Amino acid sequence: YIHKTLDQFGILEYRAVSTPLDPGASESLVPYQGTASKDQIKLYQSLIRRINYLATQTRCDIAFIASILLQFLVNP
Numbered sequence: 001y002i003h004k005t006l007d008q009f010g011i012l013e014y015r016a017v018s019t020p021l022d023p024g025a026s027e028s029l030v031p032y033q034g035t036a037s038k039d040q041i042k043l044y045q046s047l048i049r050r051i052n053y054l055a056t057q058t059r060c061d062i063a064f065i066a067s068i069l070l071q072f073l074v075n076p
Contacts, residue, residue: 031075041076044076045073
């Protein structure tokens with residue numbers, strides 16, 4: 001499921017990191033000032049839905065970053 005998700009969103013080749021989010025990095029995440037297209041929103045929501053599923057079912061270590069990313073569902 002994880003590999004399929006990474007491949008589907010074109011991020012399979014990203015390098016692994018020891019922590020899902022560097023300390024202090026969440027402050028640099030800001031809402032997009034423009035308006036995302038419906039396709040962009042749908043794509044983002046699909047990715048975050050999968051990340052959230054992983055966080056709740058198998059990868060509790062990514063739960064914090066999943067909760068941060070969920071804040072941007074309306075206008076990524």
